[in-house]
Amino acid sequence: MPPTLVIARLTVQETSRRRLILALIILTLIVVGFSAWGFRKITTVTNSSGSTLPPEQVALITSQLLIVVTFMYSGVLALSAAVVAGPLISSEVESGLLLSILARPVRRSEVVVGKWLGLGVLVAIYAAGSAFLEIAAVDWATGYVPPHPVQLVLYVGAEGLALLSLGLLLSTRLSGITGGVIALVAWLMGWIGGVVGDVGTGLQNQAVENVGVFSHLILPTDLLWRGAIYAMEPDAFLATLRAAGTVGRANPFAAVDPPPLPFLAWVVVWFGLMLALSIWSFRTREI
Amino acid sequence: MAAAPQGAAAGLPAIQTVNLSKRFGHTEALVSLSMTVPRGEVFGFLGPNGAGKTTSVKLLLGLLKPTSGEAWLLGRPIGDLQTRRRIGYLPELFRYQGWLSAREVLALHCELAPLPRSSWKDEITSALETVGLTERASDRVGTFSKGMQQRLGLAAALLGEPELVFLDEPTSALDPVGRHDVREIIRGLASRGTAVFLNSHLLSEVEQVCDRVAVVDHGRVIAAGTMDELLSGTAVKVRVTGLDDAGKNKLASFGNIDDEGDQLTFTNLKPDRVPELVAEIVGLGGNVFEVSPRHQTLEDRFLQLLEEEDK
Numbered sequence: 001m002p003p004t005l006v007i008a009r010l011t012v013q014e015t016s017r018r019r020l021i022l023a024l025i026i027l028t029l030i031v032v033g034f035s036a037w038g039f040r041k042i043t044t045v046t047n048s049s050g051s052t053l054p055p056e057q058v059a060l061i062t063s064q065l066l067i068v069v070t071f072m073y074s075g076v077l078a079l080s081a082a083v084v085a086g087p088l089i090s091s092e093v094e095s096g097l098l099l100s101i102l103a104r105p106v107r108r109s110e111v112v113v114g115k116w117l118g119l120g121v122l123v124a125i126y127a128a129g130s131a132f133l134e135i136a137a138v139d140w141a142t143g144y145v146p147p148h149p150v151q152l153v154l155y156v157g158a159e160g161l162a163l164l165s166l167g168l169l170l171s172t173r174l175s176g177i178t179g180g181v182i183a184l185v186a187w188l189m190g191w192i193g194g195v196v197g198d199v200g201t202g203l204q205n206q207a208v209e210n211v212g213v214f215s216h217l218i219l220p221t222d223l224l225w226r227g228a229i230y231a232m233e234p235d236a237f238l239a240t241l242r243a244a245g246t247v248g249r250a251n252p253f254a255a256v257d258p259p260p261l262p263f264l265a266w267v268v269v270w271f272g273l274m275l276a277l278s279i280w281s282f283r284t285r286e287i
Numbered sequence: 288m289a290a291a292p293q294g295a296a297a298g299l300p301a302i303q304t305v306n307l308s309k310r311f312g313h314t315e316a317l318v319s320l321s322m323t324v325p326r327g328e329v330f331g332f333l334g335p336n337g338a339g340k341t342t343s344v345k346l347l348l349g350l351l352k353p354t355s356g357e358a359w360l361l362g363r364p365i366g367d368l369q370t371r372r373r374i375g376y377l378p379e380l381f382r383y384q385g386w387l388s389a390r391e392v393l394a395l396h397c398e399l400a401p402l403p404r405s406s407w408k409d410e411i412t413s414a415l416e417t418v419g420l421t422e423r424a425s426d427r428v429g430t431f432s433k434g435m436q437q438r439l440g441l442a443a444a445l446l447g448e449p450e451l452v453f454l455d456e457p458t459s460a461l462d463p464v465g466r467h468d469v470r471e472i473i474r475g476l477a478s479r480g481t482a483v484f485l486n487s488h489l490l491s492e493v494e495q496v497c498d499r500v501a502v503v504d505h506g507r508v509i510a511a512g513t514m515d516e517l518l519s520g521t522a523v524k525v526r527v528t529g530l531d532d533a534g535k536n537k538l539a540s541f542g543n544i545d546d547e548g549d550q551l552t553f554t555n556l557k558p559d560r561v562p563e564l565v566a567e568i569v570g571l572g573g574n575v576f577e578v579s580p581r582h583q584t585l586e587d588r589f590l591q592l593l594e595e596e597d598k
Contacts, residue, residue, distance in 0.1 A: 013386075097381065097382050099381055100376060101399060102348075103371060103374065103378075286350070287351075
């Protein structure tokens with residue numbers, strides 16, 4: 001097996017042996033169970049006239065609650081990716097673990113790519129697995145299925161992968177705690193940058209709107225999150241948002257359009273840049 | 288970096304360096320290290336803490352980049368990926384994956400080395416047996432004592448019958464039995480033609496197993512040679528009372544003194560000066576109980592060299 005895949009396998013094995021995967025599975029099952037119970041309640045609650053809600057209203061409320069629940073999942077994924085990626089390389093440099101590995105015929109680029117791959121696989125599996133379970137639970141509870149479930153998984157997974165890439169880059173130079181904290185702050189700043197951009201949209205102020213655009217270019221997590229929201233919104237809700245004009249676009253938990261294609265192309269370039277920077281940074285580091 | 292300067296690959300030295308230097312900011316960690324370690328030789332690299340020993344090993348293994356100078360391992364420039372297949376390395380400060388068993392750690396290193404999969408079982412069994420970890424092979428490394436981790440590190444360094452092995456303080460966490468075992472392992476490596484580069488603070492250990500040594504201080508090699516060349520002098524141990532510090536200072540003309548209270552060791556003193564020394568001590572009011580000239584030990588010589596370097 002090539003060294004890159006050996007390192008990737010080792011990364012997956014480590015998270016498994018350290019019971020991170022088990023903890024995430026248990027937590028996800030608990031959240032899915034509670035949310036299924038909660039979503040089920042939407043179909044049985046009554047309005048002021050004493051009757052249960054019509055199917056359109058159930059679908060609308062469910063779609064909005066699902067966005068909030070997914071925000072939590074994407075948060076867990078982003079936090080986990082940042083916290084796990086932060087010490088991925090730095091802790092092994094500090095402990096001397098990498099000394100014995102790098103004395104073997106292993107390139108530093110293979111270590112970086114291997115760790116990115118290993119953790120990337122876990123991020124993808126978690127994004128797909130948790131999304132499938134949650135969507136299945138919501139479908140069972142309310143009969144509602146978001147319009148674009150595959151895109152939803154891709155956007156949430158890509159958001160986690162973006163945080164993982166940032167954490168890994170920081171890990172090549174900074175201690176695990178520092179790198180993890182910076183990645184988390186960057187994620188929140190990116191989200192706030194997106195909100196500021198929304199305010200600019202609402203005010204029709206180009207300069208303020210550009211804050212959101214720049215923050216999306218520097219760290220694309222927020223716009224990927226907007227893509228996930230778009231994938232969950234029913235057509236009726238989208239029509240309402242569009243009818244509201246710029247005001248409808250100024251909402252961090254709503255998206256009128258999917259992320260534009262040039263932006264998605266930039267995300268691919270961004271991933272490449274982050275990996276290239278990580279490799280360069282680690283190759284030039286003396287250990 | 289150019290190809291190795293002399294000979295065919297098989298006949299080339301295990302290690303050759305020419306003016307190898309490393310600077311960290313304003314600190315000279317290693318200055319113009321030029322040396323040759325032939326194949327099959329056990330080479331001791333000695334020096335106090337911070338002298339540049341570990342830096343030298345890391346430079347040779349390509350973990351650090353030299354500021355200037357050149358070096359070759361097994362005839363290939365340092366940093367060459369393929370050469371690392373033929374090298375074993377036990378780092379000074381290290382930790383293995385605590386969540387793996389000892390056998391799994393060694394399997395990982397077999398895979399990265401890379402060794403043919405068919406040979407892994409025998410390689411791992413043999414390495415575990417050599418370092419005395421057979422019974423703990425299935426235990427997680429996280430439960431190992433520091434000494435056991437050091438044994439495991441040594442086992443990893445021995446995998447695949449390397450042609451050159453770097454051992455950076457291999458016995459720092461071991462008990463006397465473990466140290467004896469390591470000496471035997473080093474002798475075994477030398478007997479099968481493996482060159483060993485041994486960094487160690489334990490001078491008696493180096494003295495027992497090394498063919499040649501180099502002493503490094505403040506990044507510079509201050510002495511190098513075979514044991515016979517380095518330890519040609521005589522040390523004189525004197526057990527004496529009644530001498531204060533001023534009195535002891537007056538004995539400086541007899542060379543470097545290792546002062547341990549009532550026991551003074553003159554680390555390099557010719558035997559024919561012993562009567563003169565005793566007369567001087569008595570003249571200073573000292574009471575001499577014992578005078579025993581002996582061959583200089585590596586520790587005597589080491590202390591003498593560092594003393595001279597500081598002057």
